C-alpha cells in the first residue's frame with residue numbers, strides 16, 4: 001500500500017507565478033500507465049474497478065490517488081455490467097416536428113461492486129419520466145471493434161427491477 005507521503009513536501013515547494021494565465025487554453029497530459037489495464041479490459045468488454053487498500057473504496061473509473069485517504073489504489077477488482085442509477089438529470093432535445101423540448105435522461109450509475117458513480121447516457125428509447133433513483137441498469141457495449149475507452153459503453157439499459165414489481169403488487173393488493 002503506497003501512501004502519498006510526498007504531498008506535504010510538494011506543498012512546501014509551491015511557488016507563486018505572477019502574470020496572467022489563460023488556463024482554458026492549456027492542455028495537460030498525465031501518465032495513464034498505472035491504469036492501462038482499465039482501458040485494455042474495456043476493449044475486451046470487461047469492467048474493472050480500482051480498489052484502495054487504505055479505505056476499501058472501489059473506484060470506477062479508476063483514480064490514481066484516493067481522495068479519501070491519500071493512498072494510491074492498486075488492487076484491480078472485476079465488476080459486473082450491472083448497477084443502479086444513483087441520481088439523474090435531464091438535457092433537452094428539440095422535437096423537430098412540434099418544436100417541443102423533450103427531456104433526455106443523463107444518469108449517474110453506480111456499478112455493482114463499485115463505490116463511485118459515473119455519468120452516462122441511457123438507452124434513447126427510455127423516457128425521462130420512467131427513470132428513477134435506484135433503477136437497475138446494465139451496460140450496453142458498442143457493436144464492432146472497441147476503442148478501449150469509456151465510450152465503448154454506448155449507453156445503459158433498464159433491466160428488470162424486482163423491487164418495483166413488489167411495490168406494484170403491494171399497491172394492487174391494497175386496492
Ligand SMILES: [Zn+2]
Pocket residue numbers: 052053054055056057066067068069070071
Ligand atoms: Zn482510500
